[in-house]
Structure formats: C-alpha cells, structure tokens
Amino acid sequence: MLPNGREQVKARPPRLQYDVVMRGPLKFFLVLLVLALAGGAAAWLWSSRAEGPRIDLRQPDRFIGQATPLDLRVEAPGGRFARVDVTLEQGDRSFPIFTLAQPAQGEVRQESAERLFIMRKVGSREIPELRPGPARLVVRAARPLLFGLRQAESSVTRELEVRLEPPRVAVLSTLHYVNHGGAEFVVYRATPADVESGVRVGDRTYPGVPASGAGMAADASTKVAFFALLHDQDLDTPISLYARDAAGNEAAAPLEHRAFPKPFARSRIEIDDRFLRQVVPAIAATTPDMGLSTAPDDLLMSFLRINGELRMRNGRMVAELARKTAPQMLWTDAFQPLANAAVEARFADNRTYFHQGKEIDRQVHLGFDLAVTERIPVLAAHNGVVVHAGDLGIYGNTVVVDHGLGVQSLYAHLSSIGVKTGDRVEKGRPIGRSGMTGLAAGDHLHFTMLVGGHPVSPVEWWDPKWMQDRVLRKIAETGASGRAAGGGGGVG
Ligand SMILES: [Zn+2]
Known part of the structure; x- marks a missing residue:
C-alpha cells in the first residue's frame, strides 16, 4: 500500500502541473468574460438611467375643440428618435394622433440638429368620435441606445377638456353711433362666461371685460367694451363682436351701428x-x-x-x-x-x-x-x-x-x-x-x-351729453335688464 501510496503521491504533481498549464489561458479568458459582462452590465445599467427625448408640449394647453392646434417639440442628441407617438385617450378609447413612423398625419419640421417640431390639428373634425368632457393627451418618445439594443424613453401626459360647443355672443345695448376718429361703448353677452371676447373693428380688436367692471349688477357673461373707429380706417369698416374659447372655437356677430364722417382739418x-x-x-x-x-x-x-x-x-x-x-x-x-x-x-x-x-x-x-x-x-x-x-x-x-x-x-x-x-x-x-x-x-x-x-378725439370725452348717451345710458339700461334676466332663474 505504501509504495503504491508513494507512487500515487508522486503521480499527482504532473496532473497539477498539467492543470496549471491548461487553466492559465482559460482563467485569462474568464477574467475577460467577467470584465466584459461587468462592462456590459454597467452600460446596461447606465442606459437604463439615460434620459429619453425631451418633450415640450405647448398646445393644447387646457382644451380641445373642433380644430385645436397640436404644437409639440421633441429633442434628442443627434436628432435620433426610435419613436414619437401621440395619442388622445377618452374613457376606454384611444385615438392615434401622430406617429413618427407615418409622419404624413402632421407637419414635421427639423428645427435644429436635435429638435423636431410637430404640428397638426386635433379635434372633433379629425376625430368625430370625440365627446365633450375630460380627455388625456399622451406623448411617448424614445431614442436608441447601445447601437439600437436598448431605448431611453420619456412621456408626457396632459389632462384636457373637450369643448365642442362654439361660444356665443349677443349685443345687449342699443343705438351704437360712432364718429370717425371717435369712440363708442357696447354691452353684450358672451357665453360661456370664461371665453375671451370683445369688439373687432377692421383689423383692430378691443377686448371686453365683465360688466361688473362698469359697476353693473350683471352676471359674469355680461361684458362691456370700448372701441374706436380710427381716423385712418374707412367709415364703412366692419364692426363685430367676437368670442373665442381656449379650444379654438370662435363666434362672431355683426354690431349694428351708424358711423358719422368727421371732416379732418x-x-x-x-x-x-x-x-x-x-x-x-x-x-x-x-x-x-x-x-x-x-x-x-x-x-x-x-x-x-x-x-x-x-x-x-x-x-x-x-x-x-x-x-x-x-x-x-x-x-x-x-x-x-x-x-x-x-x-x-x-x-x-x-x-x-x-x-x-x-x-x-x-x-x-x-x-x-x-x-x-x-x-x-x-x-x-x-x-x-x-x-x-x-x-x-x-x-x-x-x-x-x-x-x-x-x-x-x-x-x-x-x-x-x-x-x-x-x-x-x-x-x-x-x-x-x-x-x-x-x-x-x-x-x-x-x-x-x-x-x-x-x-x-378727446372732444367726445369732454361732452357730458356724449358721456350720458353713449356710455352711462347703456350701463343703466342693460344693467337693469341684466338684473331682470338674472332674477328669473339665476341663469349663467
Ligand atoms: Zn400736439
């Protein structure tokens, strides 16, 4: 047993030597593999933290109407995008608005080496299934990483309200007389009460404000505005009321009036x-x-x-x-x-x-x-x-x-x-x-x-009769009727 044992002991070293000789390159390869895996994992980890494209959704802001502009800018290094998708969600329905894969749906402009500008109209004209009420606009964008093996994603969600009913305007005051180069005053109603409204004289606009600003006890949809027929505008320049809501819905109504020439010296x-x-x-x-x-x-x-x-x-x-x-x-x-x-x-x-x-x-x-x-x-x-x-x-x-x-x-x-x-x-x-x-x-x-x-012309403003007929009378008359209308059922 002993000699055998010795022989056995003696026989081991070559095996060990053999092992060492053969495992040298293998170990080296293993180290490289571990390093590569660690590097890959680090790159993978880095890529999972890399930021997606920058999304700048400027419009729609709060509302979607019949044709509201989508104004979207996306930015990524080198202008490289894996995808850009815009969808409008309402209830359990989802409507595709834009995808970079089929950019024909909108207008895409390269704003800079990094930035794309995407434009189109969204609203009930393009999506007849839209219903008034809450909706959600979702923008999802991604850019390629690691030679396209991964993507860095980003998204923006905006809660909106679909408003399809156009605003309405109606004149409340009577007898609108305007002198060439002079001013005039109107009391009117614009609904819903939060729409932007006023008077348009040719290409000039004069925003209206709630009639309470003129001391009238009227509801929020009653508005007042001063406007003018400027000395360099034609005597027959059209004058109208306008209202425009944040969804882009517009209404207009002509303002019945008489314009009087004033010879300029x-x-x-x-x-x-x-x-x-x-x-x-x-x-x-x-x-x-x-x-x-x-x-x-x-x-x-x-x-x-x-x-x-x-x-x-x-x-x-x-x-x-x-x-x-x-x-x-x-x-x-x-x-x-x-x-x-x-x-x-x-x-x-x-x-x-x-x-x-x-x-x-x-x-x-x-x-x-x-x-x-x-x-x-x-x-x-x-x-x-x-x-x-x-x-x-x-x-x-x-x-x-x-x-x-x-x-x-x-x-x-x-x-x-x-x-x-x-x-x-x-x-x-x-x-x-x-x-x-x-x-x-x-x-x-x-x-x-x-x-x-x-x-x-300041002459009108110095004239107590003009102030009474053109301004104070209308405030008194429509203020009273506004109260009467409101008294019926608290409308508006
Ligand atoms: Zn002067």
Whole structure:
C-alpha cells in the first residue's frame, strides 16, 4: 500500500502541473468574460438611467375643440428618435394622433440638429368620435441606445377638456353711433362666461371685460367694451363682436351701428432753422440709440427721422400702455377739459411740413394742442392711475393716466412732472406743468384720449351729453335688464 501510496503521491504533481498549464489561458479568458459582462452590465445599467427625448408640449394647453392646434417639440442628441407617438385617450378609447413612423398625419419640421417640431390639428373634425368632457393627451418618445439594443424613453401626459360647443355672443345695448376718429361703448353677452371676447373693428380688436367692471349688477357673461373707429380706417369698416374659447372655437356677430364722417382739418407747418436748432439736439440727447446727427447741415434730415421713425416708435410705446389698463371704470362722468385754453390744433389734423418753401413731410397730428400761459398746472382729466411718467420721444415729458376699460389720457410736452408711475390721481388734480419738451415749438399742452392704445378725439370725452348717451345710458339700461334676466332663474 505504501509504495503504491508513494507512487500515487508522486503521480499527482504532473496532473497539477498539467492543470496549471491548461487553466492559465482559460482563467485569462474568464477574467475577460467577467470584465466584459461587468462592462456590459454597467452600460446596461447606465442606459437604463439615460434620459429619453425631451418633450415640450405647448398646445393644447387646457382644451380641445373642433380644430385645436397640436404644437409639440421633441429633442434628442443627434436628432435620433426610435419613436414619437401621440395619442388622445377618452374613457376606454384611444385615438392615434401622430406617429413618427407615418409622419404624413402632421407637419414635421427639423428645427435644429436635435429638435423636431410637430404640428397638426386635433379635434372633433379629425376625430368625430370625440365627446365633450375630460380627455388625456399622451406623448411617448424614445431614442436608441447601445447601437439600437436598448431605448431611453420619456412621456408626457396632459389632462384636457373637450369643448365642442362654439361660444356665443349677443349685443345687449342699443343705438351704437360712432364718429370717425371717435369712440363708442357696447354691452353684450358672451357665453360661456370664461371665453375671451370683445369688439373687432377692421383689423383692430378691443377686448371686453365683465360688466361688473362698469359697476353693473350683471352676471359674469355680461361684458362691456370700448372701441374706436380710427381716423385712418374707412367709415364703412366692419364692426363685430367676437368670442373665442381656449379650444379654438370662435363666434362672431355683426354690431349694428351708424358711423358719422368727421371732416379732418388740413394745415401747413413751416419748419425754420431756429426750430430745428431748438428741438433736434434735445431729442437726439434723449434717444441716443437713433444716432441722430446734430451737425448744422444734418438738422433737417434728423428732424425728418424724428417726425417719422420716432413718431411711429412712440406711437407703439403708447399702444403698449393699453395692456396696463384696469378692468374697472375708474371715472363717473364727463372728462375735464383744460380750463382757459385756446385750441390750437384739432384731432387728426393732416399736417404738411414745409422748409424754405419746399414740402418736406406729411403726418397726422393725433391730439389736441391747447395753448396756455407758460408753465400752467396741467390737471388730470379724470380719476385714474398713472401708467407712464417720463420722457416719451416726440412727446417730451409725458404723463399717461389709465382710467380703466382701455381708456387712457395722455399729456405731453410738460416742463415738469408732479406724479410717478403707480400714483392714483383724482379728476382736477395737478399732474405737472405745461412746457415745450419734445417736438414742440412753444409752450402748450398736447392732450389726447386713447382707447385700446389708439388715439381718439378727446372732444367726445369732454361732452357730458356724449358721456350720458353713449356710455352711462347703456350701463343703466342693460344693467337693469341684466338684473331682470338674472332674477328669473339665476341663469349663467
Ligand atoms: Zn400736439
């Protein structure tokens, strides 16, 4: 046994040697395999954490109507997408809206190397099975990873409401008379109460607000709006009420009215070198971005840029202030004209400018020029809130007071300003002193009324009869009938 045992013991080493020799490459291979598996697992793990495409669903926001725009942007590195699918779900039904595999359903635009812009209409016109009520829009997107072995996914879900009934509008007030270059007021009903509505005059729109803003005891669907037939619009420009809901459903109704022509004056303005030397350098200093030259030979050219370019830019700045209007009527009766003032220029005066006998320019003067003794206190025409107090280009030192419902008053060329933006002012309160800052030859007050940011003739606003017939009467009449209608059964 022993010799055998020894032999056996002796016989083992070669086997061991054999093992070692043979297992060397195998072990190496195993290590590589483990490393590869670990690397693969790490890549797999990484890929499972990789973010899917970025989804930016801008529309629809809250509602789907008959034809609501889908506005969708998806973004992935290299612009590589495995899929983009949009579905609309209602109850247990699911309607495919868009799939990148068949992009013909919508319009797809490559916005950048990474980003796609997807557009189409969704609504009852495309999906007749849609019913009013809640719905859910789901966007699912994926991008390829690991040479297409995996995908990184992302999704966005938006809860929406399907609204198929178009909004309705109806005029409540009577006798709508509008002067060319003047304003008018309407009381109307827009349903459902939360739709955006107002008056459309040609291509201009004037948003309406709840009639409670005009002190009326009416339900939320009763609205009021001021609108204007601007001096540069035709006398027969169509005027209508509109309502548009967030689902894109629209309604319109013509607003029966009479428009009256108002002859606009024409005048001739002589520009002399003294005037150019007086106004051009001062305006150039307050508008450095225009790069106006004040060299003696360039004064006329700079004046023409001030009278054209700057006048237009200042008009847009004034129009912007309409956004700051209050949804309440802050005044109660006719506006206060500046006492003891001689009217120098009327509203919408067509001015032709001459320099050394030669016609150089034409502009419409959109305000009233009131000559006064120098530096007379300028009074607020009615109660309101100051929305601008400072330089305003051709208007020089200017104050704009908001009276609510889109109605504002503007006071220009002031020598000094006594109020600041945000101040509440009362009718007759001094807001500054007259002067000749901006494009003014002498001390005067340039005054205008604005409706929705557009200059309108102030004469109407000074007239107690106009205020009574055009505004206060309608509030009293429709306010009463609105209460009567509401009293029946609390409709709306
Ligand atoms: Zn003026």
